[in-house]
Amino acid sequence: MRIAIPIFDQLTALDAIGPYEVLSRLPEATVHFIAVEPGPKRSENGMLAVTADLALAELTDPEVIVFPGGFGTRALMRDEAVLAWLRRAHETSTWTTSVCSGALVLAAAGILDGLRATTHWMVLEMLREYGATPTEERVVEHGKVITAAGVSAGIDMALLLAAKLADEDIARAIQLGIEYDPQPPFDSGSVAKAGPETVELVKSLRLG
């Protein structure tokens, strides 16, 4: 099974690496990091480079697509090479998924037309411009399309996907393998839980 994770400059790295860490453990699965041009891609802050080993053109029919987010998605939404690849890959995929603002690229490709979907809370309303219905759920499933909320939500989405691609026993074992027994020291992971002052702080310090 081939799992494609498209990457690009100005990526949010955890959007991609969270699902990778789960899905790469599936028996018989290979995760491929792919890009318009292979080579190192820098995160939004420039502090990290992750390598794309394949060009999009080298993998046009993956069984699974996981589209991560990051500020770089804004350019991809107007990049016909990326949108055409995505439409083509979605025709034959078993699952087409996104994390964070990766959903905006799926939306720009027309894949979310008429669907309920989610993305990072800061850009949630942008989905509406592309014909999707924004929802605040953490993981939204619609036929073979799954969208996840911001950044860390990709881990939860990938565990759900692992159960579909293999079975629930394997997914549970992967969860134990990555010791995913979350114990955040605070409880501010959603807009509702964090409150308006924390929301303002994220915006003023550009922490989203």
Add this chain to the structure above:
Amino acid sequence: MRIAIPIFDQLTALDAIGPYEVLSRLPEATVHFIAVEPGPKRSENGMLAVTADLALAELTDPEVIVFPGGFGTRALMRDEAVLAWLRRAHETSTWTTSVCSGALVLAAAGILDGLRATTHWMVLEMLREYGATPTEERVVEHGKVITAAGVSAGIDMALLLAAKLADEDIARAIQLGIEYDPQPPFDSGSVAKAGPETVELVKSLRLG
């Protein structure tokens, strides 16, 4: 503030990228991925390369060290260049931390002598051979040394660390920025919760 994340071949990528995604958002912080030799480092399964931009010798006095794990730590535990760098950096660091089997490298450098510490559950007992006292807590703090359990535990550890390096308001805002409101579809993230059959599956399929 300079935050050093040493990387190496046969790394578990999420061990490094989880804390990076949190700590890189701290105001005035720069995360540096460093290695004995700069360049791309491959994850354990070979599916992913992350770039080290600096050599260890170029950053000997970071304020914060986050040592990630992975099978590659076994070689580092006998690598005098790495151990000498770590001992030197620990002398002047504000915080010396590890995720997953990164703790084994701290232990091999003598940094965990006489301390309670944690690591991935599959290698927890190895800490004892190096004079540390293994504990099953997810994040263990001891003076300026913090060890975290397996893989995903680095995210929880990094949020705790963010509150210490900045303040709790900033840490809460970073948690919201990465939308870390965990909702795993299963509850098998620790040995106690998963039970013996899932533990056996992790071992037989090498999912740890």
